[in-house]
Amino acid sequence: MIERLSYLYPEIALFVATCLVMVLGLSPVKESRKLASGIAGLGVIVAGFLAYFTTPSGDNLNPASGQTLLPYLAQYSKVIIAAVGFVMLMLLAGTVDRDDEALIAKGKAKFDPLRSNRAEFYSFYLFSLTGLMLCASADDLIWLFLALELTSLPTYIMVAVSTSANRGREAGVKYFFLGALGAAIFLYGFALIYGATATTNFNEIHAHVMQRGVDSLTMIGMLLAVLGVSFKIAAVPMHFYTADVYQGAASQVSAFLAFVPKTAGFISLILLLSCVGWGYGSTASISEPAIFGTGGDLPSYLRLMLWVMAALTMTVGNVLALQQTSVKRILAYSSIAHSGYMLVGLIAGPGDGSFTNNGLAAVLFYLLCYGTMNIGTFAVLAALERREAGADGSREIDSIADLRGLCAKSPVLGWTMTVCALSLLGLPPLLGFFGKIPLFTSAISAGEIPLVIVLGLNSAIAAFYYLKLAFAPFLESADAGAEPSQVGSEKTRVAAGWISALAVITLAVLGNFFMNQSAKAGTYKPAPQSAQAPTESKVSDAR
Secondary structure: OHHHHHHOHHHHHHHHHHHHHHHHOOOOOHHHHHHHHHHHHHHHHHHHHHHHHHOOOHHHOOOOOOOOOOOOHHHHHHHHHHHHHHHHHHHHOOOOOHHHHHHHHOOOOOOOOOOOOHHHHHHHHHHHHHHHHHHHHOOEHHHHHHHHHHHHHHHHHHHHHOOOOHHHHHHHHHHHHHHHHHHHHHHHHHHHHHHHHOOOEHHHHHHHHHHHOOOHHHHHHHHHHHHHHOOOOOOOOOOOOHHHHHHHOOHHHHHHHHHHHHHHHHHHHHHHHHHHOOOOOOOOOOOOOHHHOOOOOOOHHHHHHHHHHHHHHHHHHHHHHHOOOEHHHHHHHHHHHHHHHHHHHHHHOOOOOOHHHOHHHHHHHHHHHHHHHHHHHHHHHHHEEEOOOOOOOOOEOOEHHHHOOHHHHOHHHHHHHHHHHHHHHOOOOOHHHHHHHHHHHHHHHOOOHHHHHHHHHHHHHHHHHHHHHHHHHHHOOOOOOOOOEEEOOOHHHHHHHHHHHHHHHHHHHOHHHHHHHHHHHOOOOOOOOOOOOOOHHHHHHHO
């Protein structure tokens, strides 16, 4: 068990930072309280360095130290989690306690630890990132379940406390109850997988499947697990909460939701699917109609479910986004559509291992691209605020009309929205284009031509609303009767948007390094057919 510690140095660093933040955030001394965000950022940076330099990968792995099916996944995933997570921290400044701190600074109020939320808010942020990194380290169903819940539970509270408006609390309640439903579904699936294989270890589950094939109980468990985890990525049919929660939460917390649970979900799906493998073809479970393509190597039931889920997710997300005037709801449905795009990569599988033909590498690289692009759009919303609070008590801007003429009023924010929206569309030569191309090429190489057509059509549909977001800031003038807005006092939010826009351009130029790293992270090494599996008596006992 001591070998597992080498996987956990980044998580230990985050936990230490969390403990410090919980203490400093409750200090009666203002200077100490202000250190909470800095300590959180330092913890994330240290975790990123530890992830790169200490996480075992490749030949350093053995079954006792972790899962060996995807030997480079943990290192790559933790590094991009730390990188994107640090920029997201810049967005979170001033989310809680801003009004209270202003009153305390003016001498109109005294510090009350019962009313202060700073310590808890930044601690929940760190706990959620810790859970996300633990997902990447998982080699066991129980470990994965606990990691997913550690990722998700803090986000429910972050949504509820992110704004003083009642809609934030409503969004938190919706998110919590639907999240509990998703957790119950995938946990039941995990239980069925254990009942069929007599083990919760990924390596042993895979060895069992390699020796005995995918029996009906394993497949039912896998289908339920995939369905439950699809809540984390907001895929159809587990997508209904997304728009309401994104709109109800503060913009900076919505940005956090768009990356952290989604990344946890896709890492979990990759790990789960690796247990049954991409090497079985349409193994006699059902005969698929020709419309579903010819190249999927997953077991038939699983591949058919993912195929339908991918097609519906990208289509529903894009079509519903067309009908929105709220920027946050547009981005919420856009997030659903992007999950559909990435499901295409899961269906394509690892291919021949090269970046252009490796669907897993395409998904992992796209998670980095999406996290980078998405920060910029939400940073603009988070940085701008109305001069007077609205009827619901919120000062946030949210409509496309609020973005008109933004380039003239605040060029940095206006061009940030334009560049990031065009990148989300996939316009060359921006980062989103290079992120989306491998999804196409890997699916084509896997023979999933019908799914590629659906992907292409949906990318065209998305152009309609992304171009509205991109052109409103600099092609249109502000409405004469529009509510006045201004750049808020939290300058780090503007800096986060600027970093995001700059990364969208520079990573497109320097993308080869990250593409190579994602190709390595997507390397799939299944056990040989002769691998040992649990004996029949052990399986019977488990059942």
